[in-house]
Amino acid sequence: MKLNPVFPDVTEFSCQDLYLNSIGAPSGNEIWRTCHAIAQMLIEKNIAYGDSALDPVRIFSKADPAEQLRVRIDDKLSRLMKGTEYVGDNDIDDLIGYLVLLKIAKEKNVNWKRFSGSPRPG
Secondary structure, eight states, rough: OOOOOSSOSSSSSOHHHHHHHHHHHHHHHHHHHHHHHHHHHHHHHHHHOOOOTSSOOOOOOOOHHHHHHHHHHHHHHHHHTTTTTOOOOOOHHHHHHHHHHHHHHHHHHOOOOOOGGGOOOO
C-alpha cells in the first residue's frame, strides 16, 4: 500500500507529518496511539510466531492465508456476539489485527496455489 504525502507541498509520506496532522484532529491523539498499539501488537506477534498468518505451514488446513484469516475473523466475531471472552484475550484488538493482516494478504495477493506448482508472487 502506497502512503500518500500528508501535506500538499510535500512529495513523500512522513510519519512525523502524519503526527503533526493528528494534533489538529479532534480525536487525533487517540487514533494515533491506538493504531500504534495495534501495530506494536502485530509486530511483536510476528516476531514471536513468524509469518504464520500470511504463510501458514498447512499441516491440517489447505485453505489459502486469506481464507484462514477470514475463519479467525468469524471466530472472533462469534465470540463478540455471544459475549464469550477468554481471560487474557482482547477480542477487539485481535479482530483489528486479523483485519489488518487480511488487508496485507489481499494487497500482497497471498492467495497463490503453493501446492499446485504455481510460483509464489512477489
